[in-house]
Amino acid sequence: MTQGKDDVVRLRAFLQQLSRDPIVLTIALSRAWTIKQLDVNNAFLHGDLAKDVYMKKPRGYDIGDGNLVCKLTKALYGLKQAPKAWHDSTTMVLVYVDDIIITGSSNKVIGEIIQQLNIKFALKDMVKFSAFRGSAFNNPKFYQCVMGSLQYFTVTKPELAYCVSKISQFMLQLLDEHWTHVKHILRYVCGTSTFGLLLQPTNITTMEAYSDSDWGGDPDDQKSTGSFCVFLGKNLVSWCSKKQGAVARSSTETEYQATADLVAKLIWIKNLMIELQTELPTPPSIYCDNLSAVLLAVNPIYHSKSKQFEIDIHFVCDFVTKRIIDVSHVLGTV
Template sequence: MMNGVKTFMLVYVDDIIITGESEIQVQEVIEKLNAKFALKDMGNLHYFLGIQVAKTSDGGLLLSQQKYINEVLKKANMEGCSSCHTPLPSTVKLSAHGDSNFDNPQLYRSVIGSLQYLTVTRPEISYSVHKMSQFVQAPLNTHWRMVKRILRYLNGTIRHGLRLEKANSMEVIAYSDSDWAGDPDDRKSTSGYCVFLGSNLISWASRKQTAVARSSTEAEYRSMADLVAELIWVKNLMSELQFPPKEVPMVYCDNLSAVLLAANPILHSKSKHFEIDLHFVRDHMNSKDIRVSHIPGTMQVADILTKAVSSDNFLHFRTKLNIEELDSTAAEMKGRKARSNDQQSKITRDDDT
């Protein structure tokens, strides 16, 4: 911070993003770095670690990985394939048994690894990729067909990405959900959560729980405990960046029993086996670190991160996650302008490395 004006720098090897509240101060930082190192100012942020950054027509940003998706499609020999509306069909229950082994497990693992990186800008495929990654040790032909379906979905939505926009609110809102005993092999549940800063999605996860839940309430509560841990980290990060949240983060859960259990000071006998998670969430509620509220299942955004849903629900929740298609006008403007006077991030690169 200089003269009360904040400037931030993100460094990854020889790639640097510099952004701040003052364009003049950002330029001064670049000049001072250039005096010590050989740097090249690449202008407004447009590409970083395989992520394309484009300005939308209304001034927002769209993070996408179009080039990377094309590389994955080429790797899987799926270029020009037909598209589909969802990554996974809602009627399929995938198992580790019941079909013949896929004859190219190395290709399967390579494609799954690439898809995991795509979830950086495509949170709506997080559950699908998470589910298919459970079979990397011994993939079956059924599993490879489902991976190809994910690729067909990406081919049809290749211009989609995660939208970020300027927001008046800095309120942190999060959604927690779980799919109770959804795995047909071991009956473990899947947790999912997403965190919004204002209207922007900043964190999300889809993961299998480590223990079998004896009830849907237990599964939902374990997912809520994971989300609370993430929210504590988000709050600490925002404080380090000198933008502490002004309001207590709100957690929305569609399981009323889990919500009531979080607020009830009495430890019920049916919840003793997950007592640590119980006290963890409750302690942070008592210290006013979080708030927990019930929400109807039809409004549970994290539902898309815990299971394969119908096409209508998928498209609805995908929009709620701010996954949008880049408009062509913005793409043309981005290609014509190498620099602008906006207060946007800058990339510098050490050409000597």
């Protein structure tokens, strides 16, 4: 988390890519498809270059003239596109650097893909599918390194989303108390190393989502934290816990902002499933425990108390009116 802006953008792109994995895996499990995980033995997927490509010298490599550049003989990350499906079968390929997950309706096609890749690259079949994990190292920037690694654990441990998001807010104003909380998280991670997110065959024709927020939950600046979770059938496929950027003047405002964030996520998931040829027969359902926010989504009444989040109101109401999303009330207590 101490790198430049480009590194942060790449990290966010990677986490967004990982958010697709539970959706693809849920579809594969529900259709009883074979799932294969591969690892390329060399660190990068090298592709042949048709043109001369030059790059700046890596940081820390100071040999020779400082104005010299490096000429690439192989393309970094050359394998950019997933192979097309043969005949009438469906095949999905998830790629991140040298880790590959392949699933599809035909074991024969999966085998052909692996065979073709093995001709070009040295592959290692992981046999049993496993999740990506992070690691921490003790150094002068210990706190930042640990928090960067904990971000990866939230990919398969949704219960860590809130506490990791909360403790990450003190990266520039670190106190001993913050590090004590991080150690509590690390102890929990070590004690639950055998726990994981369960993905099972399920009915993928329904999608339900829940949103919530704590109004003025931060005692320092009175900002709220919004959160949501999305279920595809019985499988939890997406979740988020994020501090809102502005102070909400009412509980309705903070709940509605969380609902608007959830609507944006559901639209993204719905479009992704259309690309995967798995269109939902019914609109996704959102459940919120704030009755005023639900009533605004169904029948918007603009008045002085809703002017400050009027854009969110229009955004949600547009999808609700078109029956693309359903918003309903649910009790906040069991």
